[in-house]
Amino acid sequence: MDEASFAEFKCETENNAGAKIKLGSSECSAALTAVGDALYVIGGKWKLRIIIALSEGFTRFNELQRRVDGISARVLSNELKDLELNGFVVRTVQVGSPVIVEYKLTDYSDTLSDVLRSLRAWGTMHRANIKNRMKEATQATS
Amino acid sequence: MDEASFAEFKCETENNAGAKIKLGSSECSAALTAVGDALYVIGGKWKLRIIIALSEGFTRFNELQRRVDGISARVLSNELKDLELNGFVVRTVQVGSPVIVEYKLTDYSDTLSDVLRSLRAWGTMHRANIKNRMKEATQATS
DNA sequence: CAGGATCCGGAATGATACTG
DNA sequence: CAGTATCATTCCGGATCCTG
Numbered sequence: 001m002d003e004a005s006f007a008e009f010k011c012e013t014e015n016n017a018g019a020k021i022k023l024g025s026s027e028c029s030a031a032l033t034a035v036g037d038a039l040y041v042i043g044g045k046w047k048l049r050i051i052i053a054l055s056e057g058f059t060r061f062n063e064l065q066r067r068v069d070g071i072s073a074r075v076l077s078n079e080l081k082d083l084e085l086n087g088f089v090v091r092t093v094q095v096g097s098p099v100i101v102e103y104k105l106t107d108y109s110d111t112l113s114d115v116l117r118s119l120r121a122w123g124t125m126h127r128a129n130i131k132n133r134m135k136e137a138t139q140a141t142s
Numbered sequence: 143m144d145e146a147s148f149a150e151f152k153c154e155t156e157n158n159a160g161a162k163i164k165l166g167s168s169e170c171s172a173a174l175t176a177v178g179d180a181l182y183v184i185g186g187k188w189k190l191r192i193i194i195a196l197s198e199g200f201t202r203f204n205e206l207q208r209r210v211d212g213i214s215a216r217v218l219s220n221e222l223k224d225l226e227l228n229g230f231v232v233r234t235v236q237v238g239s240p241v242i243v244e245y246k247l248t249d250y251s252d253t254l255s256d257v258l259r260s261l262r263a264w265g266t267m268h269r270a271n272i273k274n275r276m277k278e279a280t281q282a283t284s
Numbered sequence: 285c286a287g288g289a290t291c292c293g294g295a296a297t298g299a300t301a302c303t304g
Numbered sequence: 305c306a307g308t309a310t311c312a313t314t315c316c317g318g319a320t321c322c323t324g
Contacts (some may be wrong), residue, residue, distance in 0.1 A: 006178035031194050031262050052173050061306050072298060077307060098305050115264050118256040123176030203286050211286060214318060240285050
């Protein structure tokens with residue numbers, strides 16, 4: 001395939017020639033660090049899904065738990081704290097009875113729209129692809 | 143913020159009104175499932191980084207291990223198997239001595255370029271942002 | 285060089301129960 | 305409702321040793 005199609009930043013590491021490698025390891029390749037950074041913050045099983053759920057207008061804890069399939073209360077709680085720390089979410093408490101807690105996305109989380117869009121597009125395409133593979137497999141067997 | 147900015151597919155779940163919810167849970171919201179699918183395949187700490195390393199032209203096992211900072215041989219091995227199963231990578235063995243094993247990206251992995259690009263862009267932006275926050279913090283303290 | 289096999293500790297997670 | 309506390313389990317990942 002097309003070597004380095006998404007790595008404009010050419011990297012001189014002399015893989016099997018000069019062995020001129022002193023880089024701290026992940027220094028070269030801006031792509032590697034950048035994607036690494038991104039994954040560090042929004043990686044993991046849940047972060048993006050929670051953000052999507054929030055973007056769909058669900059704000060309450062239990063709502064979110066119901067929306068994000070398979071997440072436990074404890075994990076959701078932790079992830080929300082994390083998201084808050086990273087500036088994606090604001091938590092507001094309205095005193096009263098019952099107490100109402102709302103989680104809302106910040107403007108900063110809008111910067112993720114492009115990531116989300118591409119991820120969603122890819123996921124959709126990939127699922128279709130898998131279905132086709134399976135269909136072909138059954139045809140071959142029959 | 144702008145509700146449902148990346149969810150064109152409007153979802154009628156009656157969160158706190160009609161309670162008309164029977165959906166298997168993650169049925170509604172195409173975004174949720176699509177992104178879920180995507181994360182299932184390319185999620186995790188390593189997958190994308192390995193793909194990036196491969197896209198930069200590194201094909202050998204040990205090369206890859208050196209490139210992807212912090213990964214152990216066992217994990218790299220597992221991830222590569224996974225990537226092969228999912229059709230992102232082809233493994234070729236050239237008999238001889240020493241044996242040469244090469245990992246190469248398939249054309250299918252090209253479909254990820256958009257995801258990678260957006261992720262990389264976001265990661266870059268985010269890192270810059272964090273630096274600014276820290277700078278401001280130090281100024282406020284001084 | 286390219287990994288597989290095994291052991292092992294710690295961190296993440298699930299389940300359950302409890303609180304304001 | 306919105307979580308927290310505790311326990312049991314599981315699983316990931318590192319280190320080490322081994323092979324062809």
